[in-house]
Amino acid sequence: MDRLHVSPCFLPGTRLGNVMFTLAAACAHALRVGVPCHVPWNYNDATLLLRSRLGDWVLPSTPCGVNEPAAWQEPSFAYHPIPLHITRGGVCGYFQSARYFEGQEPFIRSLFAPFIAEKEPRTAGIHIRLGDYKQLRHKHRVHGIDFLQRAFTHISPDVNRLILFSDEPEAAADMLVHLPEFRRLPLEIDRNNTCEALRRMTAMEELIISCSSFSWWGAWLGQTRKVIVPRHWFSGVIEDYQDVYLPHWVKL
DSSP states (O other): OOSSOEEEEOOTTOOHHHHHHHHHHHHHHHHHHTOOBOBOTTSSHHHHHHHHHHGGGOOOBOGGGOOOOEEEEOOSSSOOOOOTTOOSEEEESOOOSGGGGTTOHHHHHHHTGGGOOOOOTTEEEEEEOOHHHHHOTTTBOOOOHHHHHHHHTTSOTTOOEEEEEESSHHHHHHHHHTOGGGGGSOEEEOOOOHHHHHHHHTTOSEEEOOSSHHHHHHHHHTTOSEEEEOSOOBSTTOOOOGGGSOTTOEEO
């Protein structure tokens, strides 16, 4: 094993989107400082799922596939560049900003290429995350009726199909069918597994996303032309979240 290498330190309970953020930040930093990136692939089900999906791009594992001791901890949710003197050990944090891999976008897109699909013309997607967010409203925002109504006014007139992505698809669909704004488009529910749902999300020409790392990656990997998102990423005490947004996104 290389003496000099960095690795992502995954946080407890982390799911696919958060795993991808931490991995992308660690890989980009490793490229900047010229050392390998080793990954704790055995950390949890999400990391194992990602490893199986990436195929030939799989990066080497840390010993026993577990987190290594952290050499640097992200000090807050806002973007903080990883110091260039960090050339050994783990980097720990959420890293929810494209700024962490600025300049290394081609590598990150190649790394996550199995999640990128061809565009479906004149198709918009909407991601409504319910599930755990309903029990964590003190931290996470769930789409309200007012946001959904306003978001739909930003969908382009040439869009003729709407794809719904949700961890509770029936409940999410019920929210939409009662809104007159959404009745002009035929609604299709995506029922793919997690990886295939993310891949299909990248095929959308326009997206209404949740405050979720999962749909963030759908928008970023898909280079989606129009993304509509709530202007408040979190509820509660976390307020330094502006770096999560891309400049062209429509914040409502």
